[in-house]
Amino acid sequence: EKNKLDSNISIKLTQLGLKLDKEFCFENVREIVEYADRYKNFVRIDMEDSTCTDDTLDILYRVRRDFTNVGIVIQAYLKRSEQDLKELTSQGINVRICKGIYNEAPEIAFKKPEEIRQNYLRLLMIMFDRKCYVGIATHDRYLIEKAIEAINTNAIPNDRYEFQMLLGVGDEYRTQLVQSGHRLRVYVPFGKDWFPYSLRRMKENPKVAGYVIKNLFKKI
Ligand SMILES: Cc1cc2nc3c(=O)[nH]c(=O)nc-3n(C[C@H](O)[C@H](O)[C@H](O)COP(=O)(O)OP(=O)(O)OC[C@H]3O[C@@H](n4cnc5c(N)ncnc54)[C@H](O)[C@@H]3O)c2cc1C
Structure with missing residues (x-):
């Protein structure tokens, strides 16, 4: 606030007690979102491994009953993600799309890089078609180029999406994206x-x- 930074926060629910006691975790998340709301800030719930997906979505939907300044992450490698995204977008929820970082079983996850990319683009188009705010989290040149192509073809206004990258990664794309008028947010581990x-x-x-x-x- 002091430095007038356009920043928001990302949280991991296992660090807030998800695997210990779901209700305790829900209360913690609610408190953080309520606090952020006072400062007109936004809270992003990161998505962890697939044993957390249902509970993470459930906590998001419960917190959303009282607050709109909260969104979530959807992983393109999970086969369930398209269905999850349809539900999220039906409620106008702000979603970050990423490929997914955890090692998941082939029964529930796409394993081939090309399949993950294609699903990523499918999910991104759902966000654009349904006019929901999307965080395009990737450093994959192919996905960045395809996303820009879709943004231009569909005349998506630049206040409906942002690119997101991890601190120290993708530096080569950053200036170029910002100079071309796209918004970019950097994910910074803090503490x-x-x-x-x-x-x-x-x-x-x-x-x-x-x-x-x-x-x-x-x-x-
Ligand atoms: C802002 C942000 C938030 C994220 N949040 C989540 C989340 O909530 N849940 C989740 O499962 N995953 C999350 N991820 C991780 C994501 O799922 C991918 O695992 C990660 O971004 C790598 O995929 P990629 O799309 O960049 O493509 P890749 O093809 O994997 O990477 C492209 C290139 O980027 C570089 N690169 C990618 N990742 C790293 C790294 N960690 N360190 C150094 N170089 C790297 C490499 O040079 C690589 O060749 C997040 C990623 C970002 C950028």
Whole structure:
């Protein structure tokens, strides 16, 4: 507030007690969203592994009964996501679309990179068609280009979407996107426990460790 930053916050429900006690988690989320509402801020509920999906959606819908300054994340690798997104968009909910970071079973998730990309684009078109605000979270050049193509073809106004990237990733696209008139938000891990947070992310998906090593060498 002091620096007039256009920022909002993302939360992970397992860090707010989801696996310990769902009601306790709901109360925590509600309190955060209520507090954010006082400052006209927005809270994004991150999506974690598939054992959390139903409860995360359920908590979102319950908090939404009283507040609209809350949205969620949908993962393009999950086969259920199209159905979930249809329900979310029927209520005009703000959704971030990402590929998904966790290792999920082939019974419930697309595993081939091309299938995940195509589902990502399908989900993005649902957001555009239903005129819902979407966070386009990706560093994949192909998806960024396809998203821009869809934005131009469908004349989507730039206050209906934003690109989102992780801090330190996708730097090569950022300036270009902003200079072309697109909005871009950077996801910044915040707080003193950034190290355990980063280790957890690597444990959840060893691919992330590969990215980190590759980027380290890129910067040297
Ligand atoms: C803002 C934001 C929020 C997210 N929130 C969630 C969430 O709530 N739930 C969830 O499951 N996933 C989340 N993710 C992660 C997402 O699901 C993907 O796993 C991740 O973004 C990589 O997919 P990609 O679309 O960038 O494509 P990829 O093809 O995986 O990556 C494209 C390129 O980007 C670079 N890259 C990608 N990720 C990293 C990284 N971590 N470190 C270094 N370089 C990298 C690599 O050079 C890679 O070649 C989020 C991602 C972003 C950007």
